[in-house]
Amino acid sequence: MWFPAASRRSVLLGGLVLTGTIAGLVRPAAAWAAQPGFKVPPIIGCDAWGARPASDVVPVWDQRPVRIIAHHTATANVEDYSRAGAEAVARKIQDFHMDRRAWIDTGQNFTISRGGYVLEGRHRSLEVLRGGRQHVEGAHCTGQNVESVGIENEGTYSTVTPPDKLWARLRDMCAYICNQYGIPPTEIAGHRDFKDTLCPGDAFYAMLPQLRTEVANLLGEQLSERAARRASWPLLRPDSTGPAVEAAQHLLRAAGLVDVQPDGHFGERTAAAVRKYQQANRTEEVNGLIGGETWPLLVTARGADQDEVALAVRAVTPGGAVRASALPGMDEWKRLLSADRRP
Template sequence: MRPDRVRVPASLMTLVFLVTCCAPARHGFDSRHGGDAPRLASLRPLIVPRTAWHAADVTTKPLYDHSVKAIFVHHTDNPNDYDCKRDVPAMLQAMEDRHVHVLKWDDLGYNFVVDKCGTIYEGRAGGVDRDVRGAHTEGFNIDTVGVAALGNFGPGQPLPRPMLEAIAAIAAWKLDQDVDPAGRVRLVSSNSESRFRKGTSVELNAISGHRDVYETDCPGDALYAALPWIRRTAAALRHEVTWAAG
């Protein structure tokens, strides 16, 4: 069953994109606080804030890391026939409600959610420019970011190009400066409920699928097969800019 629709006036959506536009296209670092790793300002994509989709207030204090070594890609398993403008806020609210009241998490698990039209939504609270620890990938939430594609991208499902480009854009921006989006990284499992016993050091792609570390079909066969393209695209975005010194 599809969630009740929430209609967002066009004027509000216009305002959303005005206030969340990316930083000026310049070679330099975002000003960060709390010890988070620096990000290249010119790579920051447009991100719709939690207030725009009427996320619930979070009463617990976010947990922060100081590094993003990997991106884990998920799908939400929703039907794909949603309307990007009318339906997405309600879908995000329903997802948040399930994560909090059914799964008993303190907030939406994913750091970002991307719809089929390529719009990027802020997920877990704490600040999109900060390294907020999510609840997206059992055993591998530390120093990683969870990006969920809104929909079901199992075998034979079409893959919207804007959605793939948005995932690549997040990865290019959020991964640490010294991490190659097309390369490999080493992470340590923090929970034996993953595919790897707690304490096991695992070499993974810097942009991986949920199934790489957990017994699941997520992010679906079609989206998983597109991960090499996402890695190459994120690496190309990085290649187009030069990191400033300091």
């Protein structure tokens, strides 16, 4: 979304100031089995939509990104599908990011309007994408900016899905990015996969398996239903219910927040405990949501009460007890907590 906080990374390496490019390892691109069946979408560059100059050197890393992160702008679902409307949105985003967030430029690498116009976000993102060997560091998702391409999608998609024009451009844009960098379509993620945020909206997020499948098809690949779904951290919020909530409550108790009752209902007491936990762990947002930032902290906490951790595992493991000495690792936790735990 427009409003992710992102730390300003230094353009220093080994004590040397670099002139816009940060040295790093180049990851080999995947070799696709078939010729791409997609059309490279037209992309409106920063100069064409009237972007302001960046206020500092835009960091460019000598490595390919490994995933794409989809966002929504959390703005009105306007009916202005024109190019002029798309360019106005790009300018508003840049002004907000530079003037209110004090970032050097627009945070995301690309923006797609509701009318299906694709615009370059951060300067040099288009040039570098065309080269296929480097990546422009953005500011769209802290912890992921060096290795992920960020795409903002205009609108709010909590209860409604994106317009067809936006969806078609997003699909083509993801296929182009995946082809350029050798990114598997399974590595198309949502903002909430890494942060405690509603972004990119419930309705949009639910469509990501479809997006992965459609992008794979354009690249001449096939994804199984399971691969397209991929395990993900469930986003818990007030009034959420179920096994994942109960597991989170046990994990909060394991961390010493024993006022939480493990009843499987995310009430205010649980939300208050989550905010307290987030504050203690200095998460980016202290908002009481449990998403892609707080879950990894909870499941890997050191010094936690292992009996409570075992109860957390049991809550999401149908049919049996779990020994405290046989607790899952991060990937297994994610699978267990995922809303869809089919084999």
